[in-house]
Amino acid sequence: MASQWHSLVSQKLYMARTLLQQADAIESVPDAGKVVQREAFLQGAVELTLRARHLLLVMIARMYQRKNDSPESLDALLALLGRELPETAELLELSRQPDSWWNHLDQLVAAQSQPPAARKTVSAENIIAVSAVSGPDRSLSALNLSLDALKQFADSLEERHSEW
Template identity: 55%
Template sequence: MASQWHSLVSQKLFMARTLLGLLDPSINSAGGRTNTEAEQALSREAAIQGSIELLLRSRTLLLVMIARLYQYRTEEPASLNELASLIGEATSEVVRLREFESRAGSWWNHLDQLEMSQSRPPATRKTVSDENIIAVSVDTGPDRSAASLQKTLSAMKTFADDLEEQHSEW
């Protein structure tokens, strides 16, 4: 039963990887014509947002997979706190995920940042003129580059595969 959940997590991660592959600017649209700059920008943003959504869905499914590994057949935890209350705060999976959650730069932390930025409208930007130029550090949000998303995806896949391997040995 747990391997079905591992397959579902792996499928979502594969779909995200496929979308990230679309970020290659050499991709042409149907009919062999080259995409305009606006079409390329739109395709790129769609691929980024779609990949992020699949990564976030994969993380939620990963929590359900862990619950199934602990023989909880009907519960579907939607957050790490829900998983911890279900299987216990001291379980190795929760301990490892809490570590990822608190470590800056981890795949879990990166997903938290992406989820927050994807769930809010973009910040409005002031127009720049000679009278109002001031050097200010602006929060640019989380790294949404294909390389960064691929790194997060690979780390999640490794974590899911390790869990599946560890629990299938029992």
């Protein structure tokens, strides 16, 4: 049963990677329409990756015979299964590491769930006060690293729990 969930997680990650490849293919084209298209590819890839992360939580719940539970967050999974299981302990540890793929996805969720910050206009009086927009790393390389790490985590869970 867990392999069906693993397949679904893998499918979402594959589609996210496909969107990132499309974003990369049009990155160098300066056309305004291509900029919008690239942003759509990036946001779509992020959304699919976040969906895969949610499905990973459901996959873990199913591995422990919680067939009717669909945890929406790590906290919900911890409340459901506890902190002692290897999977929940690993995810909890990842959530505590500031540079982990789990935290990168948390940052992306926060950024993509908020309207863009209002930008100040640049003038002679405030040029020093204008700074770069901060936020999660949305570069193709950072997104691909998080995708790879999530895929590797899901694969190791599937291997650990697969039935012979």
